[in-house]
Amino acid sequence: MPLDWDAFRFVKTVATQGGLTAAAAQLGINHSTAFRRLTALETKLGARLFERLRTGYVPTPCGQAMVEAANRIEADVTRFERRAVGRSETPSGELRVTAPTSLALELLMPILADFATRYPEIRIELILAEAALNLSRRDADVAIRASRDPSETLVGRRLAAVAWAIYGRADREYRDLASEAWVSPDPTVAGGTFARFAGAQAPADRVRLRINTVTGLEAAVAAGIGIGPLPCFSADANPALRRLSGPHPELGVDLWVLTHPDLRHAARVRVFMDHIAEAILPLRPRFEGLPVAGLQEQR
Template identity: 35%
Template sequence: MLIPGCHYRLAFTQSILAFTQVINAATHYRLDYPDLSLILALVRGGSLARAARLLQVDVSTVFRSVRRLEAALGQPLFEKSRSGYLPTSLAQALAEQAERAEQALEAARVGVEQGGEVISGTVRLTCSDSVLQALLLPALARFMPAYPALSLELSTSNDFANLSRRDADIALRLTRTPPEHLVGRNLGNVVYRVCAGATYLRSANADDLASMTWIAPDDFLPDHPTVAWRRQHLPGVVPAYRCNSMLSVTELVRAGLGVAALPDFLIDENKGLMPLGEPLVGYDTALWLLTRPDCRALRSVVTLFDELGRNLRWG
């Protein structure tokens, strides 16, 4: 009888068998888990000494084992260089399979220890770097320790196409109108305020925004609410600094280089950011938690989606 939650491990086992069958057909050598562990240790360590420490054996054992495995497979796995042992494409592919085996084994161990179903697998999540830094990381720290068999692949992007192209399973996006083909949850309103660093304010006139040195998103974010507001209310202002992310804009403001309109979740007076007025009326947006309809059948995605919905907070 399969332990509940083993569908992921079964799929992984099938992929391992398919992969090894290709190798075995050509070499008549049957790869096993210790072989994969050896390759993974040397890929991770990059040298015989570090691989030996990871495997808790001596260096000569690693050297002999690699030579024996290469002879059995009939092709090299590593190339010796001044910087260490460089994996061939075959070794790199086998190391990736070994990592999945490692994750599956850990999921099985957790299942035995907890005596119940374990949420396992890999979920791909995309968000902007500002959302990652200010909102996502604190949320993950609150709940991810409860899911030791769940792996995340994080990427920073502002592009909805990540989900459309199936490059990601979950996205956190700042928008008023999420794409209709995605399903999700509105996590709350986000407002913007003009802010400056304390050091900059000592030499600037806070009542004259047009005379200040402006920092803004570049053409990578042409429709950003703060860009639309500045063009409408300060049409003569030409930003002295342009950045391809709001997190970079925030850091320049914090450094005292000028002013910018920032989202409320990035504004922290304790870290040197001073709001210069009320929120920009009519230029607010919302944080959306989004996924593809087909992902709602995956326990790993649904679990992460629900946890993010409960744990993402600001204000």
């Protein structure tokens, strides 16, 4: 009897997780079931797939060949799914969208609410993440992403420039910013651009907190832990904060809406990207750190 896809997926999971216990948890089975499956598979093949070491399960050459085959199968299946979705002609079905948490909390929800009213047959799964998800693997179908250089493997459009400036609490006076305590994004945010900027502005012993989300960074500045760089579209609207500098060009990024080329003609992808672009257009001054009617009155 030939091997099925589940056998390859099982071996890949054991290799990725480094052992049966973690692999079983990942697959939703118990340890004894995973042990029996691996034993039966090795018996069927007449070859060991893993070396059982104290540090974990390490694939043998045969096991590594199965892992590589699993990767190829997974890539082929994902490619087929993208192309199948790309041929859809009606705006319906599930749409996986990824966006930064700060953008979703500040601006995106009303835009999505309007979209849901216009296209009730489309069901959105929203994935909030500061890191860039892999659209080629269909971790998401559409990404709303702040980037200076989006991947050449993706297609989409630039929506706006995103300005960043230094902010502090609105109820405090600041004279010498370098002598103040700072908070900083950690190096995982935007490839470390903002962490490097904060490090250049203040010595390491003045950085009181590092955090891996922009939303958390804004909360830390508002709490008075320290001053720090924040996106103007969010921080300017927060009455607990005030700008301590103009926008810093070296921190500027662009906001993009992106998808994989295989998906760009899919009806639900196309109408979503058009909707986002239309909704963001009047918000460009806010993203670019320019005065926006209504915000000044709130301050």
